[in-house]
Amino acid sequence: MTAPRTIPRRTFLAALGAGATALATTSCSDDSNGSQAAADLDSAGDPAQASGELDVWVLQEDAVNPVSRASLDRFFGGTDVKANLITEPNESYRDVLQTIIDQDERPDIFFNWGGGSIRSYVRAGLVEDLTPYLEEDSEFKNAFLQSVLQAGQIDGAYYGIPMRTMQPKLMFYNTALFDQVGLEVPTTWQDFLDAVDAFAAEDITPVAVGAADQWPLLMWFEYLTDRLGGAQVFQDIAEGTGEGWAHPAITRTVETIRDLVDRGAFGDAFASVAYDDSGPLLSDGRAAMMLSGSWEYTNFLEDAPGFVTNSLAWGPFPALEDGEGDPENVAGNPTNYFSVHADSPLKEVAINYLKQEMASDTYVQDLLDVGDIPAVANIETLIEGHEHEEYFGFVYAMAANAPNFQLSWDQAIARPQAQPMLEAMENVFLGNLDAEGFVQANEDAAS
Amino acid sequence: MGYVLPAVVFFTVFAVVPLVLVVVLSFTSWPGFGDIRWTGLDNWERLIGDERVRESTGITLALTASTWLTQTPMAIAIGVWAAGRQRNRAVLSTIFFLPLLMSSAAIAVLFHRFLDPNYGMARDLGPLIGFPDGNILGTAHGAFLVIVFVSAWQWVPFHSLLYQAAARNVPTVLYDAATIDGAGRWDMFWRITLPQLRYTVVTSSVIMIVGSLITFETVLLITGGGPGGATRILPYLMYSAGFEAFEMGYASAIATVLVVVATAFSLLIVRFSGFTKMRSTLEGM
Incomplete structure (x- = not known):
């Protein structure tokens, strides 16, 4: 204090x-x-x-x-x-x-x-x-x-x-849906993939994402790249050092995302969903998981207080078993x-x-x-006894313990590169770009 | 000539001067603050080699062509119909013209909400028009069709109004003579109404084509240039370069291209349509 x-x-x-x-x-x-x-x-x-x-x-x-x-x-x-x-x-x-x-x-x-x-x-x-x-x-x-x-x-x-x-980014879960399929909230990547398959089989959208606004897709790239290759991968991209976009972790990130889309992780109409409509998908029980900024909690409190009390859970982005990144690293604002x-x-x-x-x-x-x-x-004692102590304590500890807190990529790189990058990410989700094309698009924008 | 002075001053201050400044800025590098740096032809060289500019140009031209091809027949049909003397005509025409009263932004926001797959109508409507998942805005052709449809919904009433007024001006003696000669309604439309409307077609087309070259808010609010750049038309690219990347110089180069293309289009249409000869279509004049 x-x-x-x-x-x-x-x-x-x-x-x-x-x-x-x-x-x-x-x-x-x-x-x-x-x-x-x-x-x-x-x-x-x-x-x-x-x-x-x-x-x-x-x-x-x-x-x-x-x-x-x-x-x-x-x-x-x-x-x-x-x-x-x-x-x-x-x-x-x-x-x-x-x-x-x-x-x-x-x-x-x-x-x-x-x-x-x-x-x-x-x-x-x-x-x-x-x-x-x-x-x-x-x-x-x-x-x-x-x-x-x-x-x-x-x-x-x-x-x-x-x-x-x-505003670190974290996973939000609808526990009512997890109960319905008899699963626990995932902590590892394998748990997460199992949950995706289980929900897809039940015709529940596994993960809500507002792809129509592009930037929500960024969170998936940020965390997967960090978990797979560590914090240095993006540092190199932002500073124009090392391998930049050509780092193998970027390729693996793109391939992982393609695999998720093919599994139906984001449902069939994610590309039409606006960010504003993605949170309600989770609180309405139409989707089971969501990766979003810590501000999402406030949105849930306003729009669906009952959901927050009864079936909202949260956790860090799952650890990738064979990834090089520190699972305590955080992305966000x-x-x-x-x-x-x-x-x-x-x-x-x-x-x-x-x-x-x-x-x-x-x-x-x-x-x-x-x-x-x-x-x-050191503000833990001030958070104690707060109305939302459990959530605030979690978010605070997440940020306080993070070896690296990665600023959102679109803010971190030079502005002229941000829009082409987001567009290339959307094209990866849409299946229009493979890893090679994604790297090329970003290198073109940077040149 | 003093009476044109206000108009000349207004036009100079709000059109000519900004236009010149934009052209000048296109030879500079300027983030919107600080010093403006002279960079010669850098922006223009970059523009010519820019894959995104090429894509956007293609999308813009496709949108312009689609706009003209869908809106012109609809506007002529509705306009000619509204010029008639049918029962209920006045009431129905009024309803047709309602979109004209709404702001583009409001229309775009409404359609955006309407087309949401989960909370809008897209999941119910989609299967009827070939989008089984309601994923209309999330597909490249779906998003493009939405933009074409929304601009038609918004602008056909205006062009119908032009055609209605023009069709009203067609002298009735022409129709009377044709009736005596035994012409049907279909013949009269093709042989009398349409030829009499040809200068209106030119006027309407210029407005339509130039208007669709500079379409912006519909794209910004409904698709944001997406999905994956599928509706990233030139004006949107210009906005993105200017106000997201803060590259005012490059954005100005794109703007200059738009000005040149739009002006060229309207000059070409006027020149090759015989509009400048201004032959009267009125009887006996």
């Missing part, structure tokens, strides 16, 4: 090298001798010494926005800094951010998905490198789950501080991040805010109360 901390003086003295220009607004003296400069720097992150407006951009979310507002009020209340929480709907957030990131209206702190969502901004020098701040203050760094913090790295440096829930704009005049204050608030007990508790599981270290 992380108690709210005061900021060690040396942190800011050390940080000054990185952000000297940010001090212009907080400096109140024209005395330019060394000791005076040091004093200015020392107070740089203190909101009481600063003034101006600080724009914080987040997604428009009814549940989470008040939590962010409260945390800004805690930190900036009673100071001359006016912290504005600017909310933007999910659909337009990326476009608006893209348009405004280098305009005068730019945010000081902004929500993002890490990886590809900010890589181009980072390379354009628009995002503050937080590495020195984290390296300097181990308490700050260790306050977060390291796998999640690392998943937000770009070119080996940290640009984002985890600010809300983790590690979390959402707050990044600081490199040109923000209140940069130091902004970073100080993230330090003080993002791992504070109050902030964590507020998030847990609205159903978020933040990527903050």
Whole structure:
């Protein structure tokens, strides 16, 4: 558990090298001798010494926005800094951010998905490198789950501080259907295949998947590749090192998926199913299993609370007996991040805010109360006694124990390659592409 | 000439300037923020060698041809019928024209819900039209037919309206004379109505062809370019390049191709249909 901390003086003295220009607004003296400069720097992150407006951009979310507002009020209340929480709907957030990131209206702190969502901004020098701040203050760094913090790295440096829930992908099961065919929820790949065959024989769709939206198919590629070949396979793809897409694990992944489709694992009309209609297939008892993000639980709670109480089970993606990957590895959206704009005049204050608030007990508790599981270290005691303790505890442990938390591939690779990749994946599921064609399609997109 | 000034200013600001900018952008690399980098012919070289562009062009042309072939006969039939004096004509025509009042996005969302295999009608409807599993949107030809069908459902009313107005303008003396000569209704349609409608066919075809070259929201909302790229028409590819990959330069090159092709099509139609000669089809004029 992380108690709210005061900021060690040396942190800011050390940080000054990185952000000297940010001090212009907080400096109140024209005395330019060394000791005076040091004093200015020392107070740089203190909101009481600063003034101006600080724009914080987040997604428009009814549940989470008040939590962010409260945390800004805690930190900036009673100071001359006016912290504005600017909310933007999910659909337009990326476009608006893209348009405004280098305009005068730019945010000081902004929500993002890490990886590809900010890589181009980072390379354009628009995002503050937080590495020195984290390296300097181990308490700050260790306050977060390291796998999640690392998943937000770009070119080996940290640009984002985890600010809300983790969304690992996991298996969901309808236990009523498992009872019906007399099977247990699978833990190994062989169990899973047996279950697929058993449900297919009973004319129950074994696995629900919203293939019409393409991205749900990605989860199958992510987990199978990781289980078969380990985390390094995709690392090489993303960084353009090693064998890239030509790695044998990719070929085996494609072949495994083809085998699943041929067994009828996804039913006969999966290609027409939209993601929004795939969860209800599980809760309605039309499908027995589903691979989805941890957010699916919230959807089930809203749409089918009875299903959650009576027949919902969950578990990690099954281990592949002959795979090289660590079965504890996790794929998904590690979390959402707050990044600081490199040109923000209140940069130091902004970073100080993230330090003080993002791992504070109050902030964590507020998030847990609205159903978020933040990527903050050692919060088991806060999860205890929670209304959904069993699920939250599982998801938290899954992420906390993961040696590697793989960011969703479409976010992790360069944007121009994402759409061709998703399309090639869909074509693998449709039977239009074999392993060779799949590798070729992705290599073409990358060239 | 002062009275055309507002129109000229409007057209310049909202059509000519963006068009020029798009062409200029097609020679650059720009992610939507920061500096615009001049890259010469890079985008164009990539476009020519891009397999996806070639596929998308083929799909776009196939969609345009299918659109014209399905919508034109239907629109003429309904339009000519609606121009008559039958009982119930007014009521039925009003019903036919209803889709015209709905937004494309609303229509697309409705059909998307309607065609879901589990919660829509696809499982009941599919077997009747050759999709036993209700997997209509999940097959390449099914998804393509859906797009053709939905655009027809949406746009035939508009074109029918054009034909109705034109058919009303056909002088009744022509029909009277034909009746005296002993012509049947079928003969009159082929020998009088259709020839009299030929300039309307040109107008309608230009609107239809250019419109279907730039179809977008129907594809975005119903198939998302899928399955597996089967309905990834050029405008969708342009959107994907611009607003998913944020390659504004490349998206602009695709946009330029669309502008050129659409303009060429409409010029060709007008030129080879004799539309420019503007011979009147009215009696005695």
